Each structure stands twice: as structure tokens, then as C-alpha cells.
């Protein structure tokens with residue numbers, strides 16, 4: 001399980017450090033629905049880095065061969081919770097940005113640019 005935990009937290013740190021060094025300041029794990037990984041309070045942008053396995057990434061959210069029903073239920077619950085959190089945050093005026101961990105692992109620069117583009121929108 002240590003491996004799973006490491007994989008799900010590291011990409012988040014990699015992403016936020018890359019954003020920090022570009023001069024953007026955020027708050028970590030605020031007490032709002034879903035506890036986003038980090039938020040930009042002034043522009044009300046909440047960023048989640050979703051683990052491919054736990055959040056059912058279409059490319060990497062493959063279920064283990066054993067205990068399929070258990071995993072299916074667990075992942076369906078996670079996905080449903082993510083949707084609920086998105087709706088709660090949107091209702092409270094937050095813009096939700098969800099990043100798959102594989103996006104950070106495969107192309108950090110592109111992922112950082114994606115977040116910065118949202119941050120730099122005139123409406124933000």
C-alpha cells in the first residue's frame with residue numbers, strides 16, 4: 001500500500017511546485033468540500049490531482065482481476081463523490097480543475113500550462 005500512497009501524492013507535489021516557481025501562490029488542502037489539493041483563493045479556482053486508479057481514470061483505472069465487485073463498487077463511489085464535490089464547489093462559486101496524475105507524469109509542462117491558462121483568464 002505504501003507504493004499506492006506514494007504514487008497518489010507525488011504528482012500533486014510536482015505540479016504545485018512547478019506552479020509555485022512560476023510565481024503563483026495557492027493554499028493547500030483548505031477545508032471546503034472535497035479538500036482540494038490546492039486552491040487559488042482570490043480567483044476561486046480549486047485544483048484536484050486525481051489518482052488514476054482511485055478515481056477511475058479512463059486510461060489507467062483498470063480494476064484488479066480479483067474482487068471485481070468490491071473494486072467496482074468502491075470506484076463507482078469515488079467517482080460519484082468527485083461529481084458531488086464538483087457540484088458543491090461550483091454552487092459555491094469555485095471553478096474546479098481536475099488533473100489526472102498520469103498527465104503530470106507524462107507531460108508536466110503541458111499540465112502546468114493548462115492550469116496557468118485557467119489562472120490567467122481575464123475572467124479569473
Ligand SMILES: [Zn+2]
Pocket residue numbers: 052057058059060061100101102103
Ligand atoms: Zn491515468
